[in-house]
Amino acid sequence: MAPFVFRCRRYLGCMNGPRLFDVLPELVRDGVLSADQAEHISARYAEQPEQTSSRLLLLFSILGGSLIGLGIILVVAHNWDSLPRSARTLLAFLPLVIGQCLVVYTISKRQSDRPWKEGASSFLLLAVGACLALVSQIYHIPGELDGFLLTWSLLVVGLIYIPGSLVACLLYIAMITWYAMLVRSGHWPKQEEHPWLVLPLLGATLPFFVMEWRARGRAVGFYWLGLFMAIAIAIMSQLFWTSTPFEIVLAIAGLAAAYTLLPVLHHGQDLRTGAFPLLGGAAMLGILIFLSYQGSWSDLHRDRDLPLQDLVIILTLLGIGIIAYAFSLRIRKPFTGTWFPESLGVVLIAYGVGHFAPSLSTLLINGWILSLGVYQIRSGLERSALGQMNLGLGLIIVIIGLRFFDLEINDAVKGVVFIALGIGALLLNMRLIRQRRTTEHA
Amino acid sequence: MRNGLLLFCVIALAQWALPLWTIRNSERILHEGTSFKFRTAPVDPHDPFRGEYVTLRFAMETEDLLGPQPQGQQVFAVLTTKDGEAAIEVVLEEPPVDSRPYIRCMVDYSPTADTMLYRLDLPFERFYLEQGKGTATETLMNQQAVETGPELPAYAVVRVLDGEAVIEDLIIGDRSIHRWIEEGQ
Numbered sequence: 135m136a137p138f139v140f141r142c143r144r145y146l147g148c149m150n151g152p153r154l155f156d157v158l159p160e161l162v163r164d165g166v167l168s169a170d171q172a173e174h175i176s177a178r179y180a181e182q183p184e185q186t187s188s189r190l191l192l193l194f195s196i197l198g199g200s201l202i203g204l205g206i207i208l209v210v211a212h213n214w215d216s217l218p219r220s221a222r223t224l225l226a227f228l229p230l231v232i233g234q235c236l237v238v239y240t241i242s243k244r245q246s247d248r249p250w251k252e253g254a255s256s257f258l259l260l261a262v263g264a265c266l267a268l269v270s271q272i273y274h275i276p277g278e279l280d281g282f283l284l285t286w287s288l289l290v291v292g293l294i295y296i297p298g299s300l301v302a303c304l305l306y307i308a309m310i311t312w313y314a315m316l317v318r319s320g321h322w323p324k325q326e327e328h329p330w331l332v333l334p335l336l337g338a339t340l341p342f343f344v345m346e347w348r349a350r351g352r353a354v355g356f357y358w359l360g361l362f363m364a365i366a367i368a369i370m371s372q373l374f375w376t377s378t379p380f381e382i383v384l385a386i387a388g389l390a391a392a393y394t395l396l397p398v399l400h401h402g403q404d405l406r407t408g409a410f411p412l413l414g415g416a417a418m419l420g421i422l423i424f425l426s427y428q429g430s431w432s433d434l435h436r437d438r439d440l441p442l443q444d445l446v447i448i449l450t451l452l453g454i455g456i457i458a459y460a461f462s463l464r465i466r467k468p469f470t471g472t473w474f475p476e477s478l479g480v481v482l483i484a485y486g487v488g489h490f491a492p493s494l495s496t497l498l499i500n501g502w503i504l505s506l507g508v509y510q511i512r513s514g515l516e517r518s519a520l521g522q523m524n525l526g527l528g529l530i531i532v533i534i535g536l537r538f539f540d541l542e543i544n545d546a547v548k549g550v551v552f553i554a555l556g557i558g559a560l561l562l563n564m565r566l567i568r569q570r571r572t573t574e575h576a
Numbered sequence: 577m578r579n580g581l582l583l584f585c586v587i588a589l590a591q592w593a594l595p596l597w598t599i600r601n602s603e604r605i606l607h608e609g610t611s612f613k614f615r616t617a618p619v620d621p622h623d624p625f626r627g628e629y630v631t632l633r634f635a636m637e638t639e640d641l642l643g644p645q646p647q648g649q650q651v652f653a654v655l656t657t658k659d660g661e662a663a664i665e666v667v668l669e670e671p672p673v674d675s676r677p678y679i680r681c682m683v684d685y686s687p688t689a690d691t692m693l694y695r696l697d698l699p700f701e702r703f704y705l706e707q708g709k710g711t712a713t714e715t716l717m718n719q720q721a722v723e724t725g726p727e728l729p730a731y732a733v734v735r736v737l738d739g740e741a742v743i744e745d746l747i748i749g750d751r752s753i754h755r756w757i758e759e760g761q
Contacts (some may be wrong), residue, residue, distance in 0.1 A: 148585045207625060215706040215754060223599060227592075234588045262591050267625045269595045273602035274743040279623060288592060292587035296580050515744040 172439060195253030196301050203229070203260025207267065219272055226268035233258030240297050255299030259290045259306070280316035283309050287335060294342050300355045303342050307362045310335045311369055318373040328374050336366060351405035361409035364393060368413060371451060376441045380433040383421050384485060385448045388455030390417035391478035395458045401465045415474050419529070422506075425484060425499045426533060427540070431492035434485075473509050477502065500508070503533045511562065518570050527559045586668050605742040609735030610677040612655055612662035613747065614698070621702040628710035629702045630746075632732055637684065637698055641667060645683040645694040650711070653696060654678045655736060662734070671739060699740050700734060709757050713746070 158175065161167045167175070206229050217225070236254035244250035263286050269275065270282070287309045293302040314329035346356050373380065390563060393414025394553055396407050424430055440448075455478050462475065469476060480502045488495035507529035514523025534555065538548050615635035623629060641664070645651060654676050656665040665676070672678055684697040705713055728749035734741050746753040 166710075215709070215757075226595065230591060234591070235708060237584060237588075238581065241584055246582070265591075267593050267627075269598050270626050273598065274700065274703050275598060275602070275628075276700050276702055279625075282623075282625060285594065289591050292583070296584045296587065 135260070185473050186209060191249040192252060195249035196256060199253035199257035200260065200301065200372075203233075203257045203264070206264045207260060222272050226265045226272070229261035230265045233261035234264060234373050237293075237297060245297065251297045252299050252301050255293045255297060255302040256305065259293055261336060262289050277389065278316070280313050283316070284315040284331070291335070291338050294339060298342075300346065300359060303339055304362050307336070307339060307366050311366045312375055314370055329370075330374075332370055332373075336370065339363075347405065349429065351403065353406070356400075357406035357409060360407050361413075364409045364413045368393075371447070374443065374447055376443050379438065379440055379444055379448075380431075381444070381448045381485075383425060383430075384481065386417055386452035387478050387481045390414040390421065390454035391455035391475045392458035393463045394418065394472060394474040395466075398462045398466045398471075399458065411472075411474070415472075418474050418477050422499055422503050423532065423536070425481065426496065426503060426536065428492060428496045431488045431495055434488050434492065439519060442519065466541065473506050479505070500533060500537065503529055507533070515562070515566060515569070518566060518573065520566055520570075523566055524559075527555075527562065531555050531559070601740065602742045605737040605740055606744060607737045609737035609742070610655075610658065611744070612659050612734050612736060613660060613731040614662045614734055616730050616746075626722075627704060628707050629714050630710055631666070631705040632701055632703055632743075633745075634698055634732070635664065636664065637696060638691045639664070640695060642692060643667070643694065646691060647683055647685050647694075649683040651681060651683055651696070652678045652739065653681055661731070664696075677736045678739055679736055697743075700743050703732065703743055703746050704752075705753075706757075712757060713753055 158167070158172045162169055162172045234252065236250075240247070240250045240254045248347050265288075266282065266286055270277070287306055288303065291306060293299055294306060310332055313335075314332035317327050317329035317332075320327060343359060346359055349358050368389065371385070372382075392412065393410040396410040396414075399403075400407065459475055459478065480498065484495040484498045487498065507526045510526025510529065511523050512526075514520065514526060529550075534551065538551075591614060591618045614632075616632040645667075652668045654665045654668060654672055655678060656663050656676075657684045668678075671680075681699050682697045684695045732743050733745040733747055734743050748756060
């Protein structure tokens with residue numbers, strides 16, 4: 135149910151004012167809508183001129199603050215050797231002072247003005263980075279990029295809440311994710327480390343995420359916040375492994391299943407959390423395609439010890455997926471809307487079977503991918519969703535293509551099968567486009 | 577609003593305090609610290625925020641020192657001058673109680689795999705330069721630009737105070753790198 139409501143809203147939202155208003159008189163004339171209903175629709179979807187200008191102002195203030203701040207960082211990165219140390223030190227603090235004055239003005243006079251909050255905060259965030267960079271240059275302060283990003287993040291985390299800025303939060307999430315990746319990859323002479331500190335750093339953004347969820351869950355900004363959060367959590371969850379056990383795939387599948395179920399879990403609330411199922415679906419497909427190779431299962435038969443830390447991560451991520459699925463059962467019947475969450479169960483069954491008969495697991499996964507493809511095509515045709523139908527087609531073509539590379543099959547046969555698949559894809563697309571036209575004209 | 581302003585004041589103070597503390601500390605070392613010349617060689621990378629720099633690899637970091645020190649252990653290297661260059665007088669596990677200059681550094685691994693030998697990782701390694709000057713500096717320090725005459729030694733002039741160190745200048749031959757660059761090598 136939830137995805138249908140989402141699509142419907144988005145369709146209306148995507149219609150430009152003139153198009154929507156053009157068809158209203160026709161709908162009233164044909165008796166599809168009453169005059170009152172048409173008036174209500176006009177009132178509901180009419181673009182308010184003030185709202186449009188305020189959105190533009192918000193966009194330009196974010197762009198302005200960020201571009202000026204980034205420009206300052208680039209100017210600073212040039213390193214002006216010819217200037218004396220005192221002049222360079224003074225220059226380091228100039229953007230910082232301007233940024234802080236702008237934020238103080240925003241807090242005192244423009245507390246409810248979002249363009250001011252976003253513009254001033256993003257400028258100050260970048261000005262802090264420029265100041266730190268310039269001081270590091272002047273005094274040749276040692277230290278790698280991870281330390282620099284950590285210091286910078288700690289000095290700006292407060293801007294997310296005071297004055298309160300979405301852009302500051304997005305930049306902060308990007309910085310701590312980058313920091314965590316650098317710590318994990320290690321740099322000479324330091325060894326690889328686990329970025330434990332990133333967990334409380336990310337935790338600091340959660341109250342803001344909840345606040346935005348409640349206040350502006352339907353806004354475009356919340357979609358971006360969700361996207362950054364989804365990517366950051368996905369990356370960070372992979373930075374704590376001590377070895378590379380096969381069971382990593384179970385952990386990824388667990389988290390991916392939870393991501394795909396997020397819209398179901400907030401059933402009844404219209405929120406822009408679309409980034410989570412998008413990323414979760416992509417990760418789940420990646421896992422399934424990896425497991426569709428028979429060679430992927432060979433690790434299961436080797437003698438190996440699973441380190442405790444890895445076991446805890448696997449159980450945690452898998453647990454998140456299973457709990458999310460269990461909660462979703464209160465709202466969603468299995469195999470409705472999408473089959474991606476059910477893929478977790480298939481992966482778990484294949485894992486169990488893989489200990490005794492890896493070939494059977496490979497067969498199960500390949501069969502499941504084909505079923506997913508067929509389901510997506512059928513569902514796409516039913517809903518007239520061209521993208522969904524083509525995803526299904528793509529899945530079938532990819533899985534057949536991959537197996538062709540694995541197996542010794544005559545090239546001519548391969549060619550014929552691909553021609554047949556191509557014709558099938560073409561016919562299905564033509565059918566759906568014709569179906570859409572018929573619906574539009576009806 | 578008042579609470580918001582007060583909280584922002586705390587954030588703003590922190591944003592000032594860290595760079596100011598770094599500047600104060602560095603200026604104190606530059607003014608009051610003992611100057612040493614560390615023999616060095618360059619590598620030329622780039623930092624996305626802080627710009628171009630040369631990573632200095634010091635001769636002192638390739639010396640094998642005797643003693644069972646675990647990698648990553650913090651030690652205190654008491655410095656002296658030998659033939660005009662910085663040299664290690666002794667490595668201690670605690671800071672010296674007398675006024676001898678020392679630097680706080682870490683024990684690095686020893687490539688000889690001998691548990692009785694170790695090397696030091698000095699706490700300064702980056703020398704920032706104006707954009708476009710890094711490669712020229714590296715070339716100069718690698719002697720590729722010098723066709724005749726004896727090899728020019730490269731040194732980092734480092735001020736040392738209370739275990740901390742700040743690089744003051746990079747000297748090639750007898751001239752500062754800034755003078756080399758000004759004169760177009």
